[in-house]
Amino acid sequence: MTDPVLDLISKERSARSARHSDVTGVRYLLHMAYIEAHDLAKTYTPKGAPAVHALDGLSLSVPQGTVTALLGPNGAGKTTAVKVLTTLIRPDSGTATIDGIDVQTDGDQIRRMIGVSGQYAAVDENLTGFENLDMIGRLYHLGAKASRRRARELIELFDLTEAQNRPVKGFSGGMRRRIDLAGALVIDPQVLFLDEPTTGLDPRSRLGLWDIITRLVAQGTTVLLTTQYLEEADRLADDIAVIDHGTVIAQGTSDELKSSIGGQRVELSLVSEGDSDAAVAILRSVGTAAPEVSSDRRTLAVTVANGPTALQAVLGQVERDGIRLHDAGMQRPTLDDVFLQLTGHSASADDEKEKAS
């Protein structure tokens, strides 16, 4: 996937990492855990349905001034975790603190230091873009003058001039989304929570959003975002926490995660299924795990540590063995790969199971 926005963001992030690189390894010591969640549990019991363990012993540690992504499929508990940290719901058990302040007992203090943009654009349809942002500023108790000035600044920043003086009703989803994101930035928050922030944003707005976030992070803001896409987490975040069934199953930089799941994949598509045994043997010799074979035995894949080298080796051996190919290639790991490796089940299969039940 080549995405100019993500590429740019990625470069920015690399530059940021480079600043930290002198002290790589002691980064966690320099950045004390700012957001701490310990053993959070939350169970919903819908009427006539089995209990849902939205959070099942989730623990998380987010260093200050970094971007951390919660990565996981739908229903993994990402949004529930964000809701606990933003004081929207109380966990059944466990503790969570931001800068040492308890989110359950000192909610009002927490709410003064956070900016939140939820999964759905939480804007008042009958108010104009300006009125929405101005209202939020006043409810942060910034005062009338500062609220108006900040609303105007954000309208400029998020390219909302069109929606400035017209009721939000009638504007596109992307426009509402931008107003909502702007709402999360009415104060320069110490912690910014973004639940699936790039959903519904056009490339230009995403660039604008990231530009603002980068500046905030440079000032010391901590960002916690959720995403379903590894690609996005990879490019946007310093750290990734992989979440499944309400708990963090792995946390680390994208490089750490990728190497833990075998880096890349080599895929072969065979002309004849008769060659499959020979091809499996070739893949086995380069792979870090057992090769996967499709049901028609003509599409094979294996995770490898070093993609290009493995692909070259595979193609050389394929030629020597006289195996005919439709296609051969190398892939970066997908969310599915991460899940398969970490949990033994695939993320999409999990979705289907949820739908079926």
Added chain:
Amino acid sequence: MTTAVREPATGAPRAASTASWFSDGWITTRRNLIKIKRVPDILVFTTLQPIMFVLLFSYVYAGSIDIPGSDYKEFIMAGIFAQTVVFGSTYSGSAMAQDLKEGIIDRFRTLPMSPSAVLVGRTNGDLLINGISMLVMIATGLVVGWRVRSSPLEAIAAIALLLLFAYAFSWVMAFIGMSVRSPEVINNVSFLVLFPLTFISNAFVPSENLPTPLRVFAEYNPVSALVQAARELFGNVPPQTPVPDTWTQQNPVLTVLIGIVVLLSVFVPLSIRKFSQISSR
């Protein structure tokens, strides 16, 4: 430590205080006023429907329903007032459910605002709508021949009592709206509950003519107390009406006042508590 690098340009977010209780309430009230201004069907409905009711009842039923010693128009107005303001309170229910559905409650709940502000603003919105409806109904009533037979002070007391009762009922509806969560269900159910509640009362016919089970219901119905209180304060009680035998009908103003205090003292804290726990799904 991060606050030091933060530009003071936007001012510092502050916690809710007593002063902000008022300002937060005003900000959310203004939000609802803007809605009334921008969604014309609310205003059209709240003005046209009462006019329609006054006209229908005073011209369609007035000829057929005989109130001894009184004109039906005189009798019916308090009933229409009560019914209209009670229905006007249901907006708080559907609006809270709608806010919850759209996720804006989540936005409000992550702000350091007073936890009662959204509800205060919402119920104030209903109060304004009901105030407008009252003015329209009074004007229409005067046009069709209804008259206040008491003092201006008592008439003002009647209007205040009607609006206060409806305001207290708005808090009940707001609580229901947050519990039921579906604006459509709220609309349909309040129709199903409030129509019998307002009709099985003394609002449109004298309750002593009703069959016994309905009469008993009507005599203890809070809407009947409200109607009776308004009727007394406007001086519209038919002179030949027999002395009612229930305490609530003998002391309607006091009954309604007690009702308002009870509803507010139960549902204001209950609604604020509910608000501090809800979140969109």
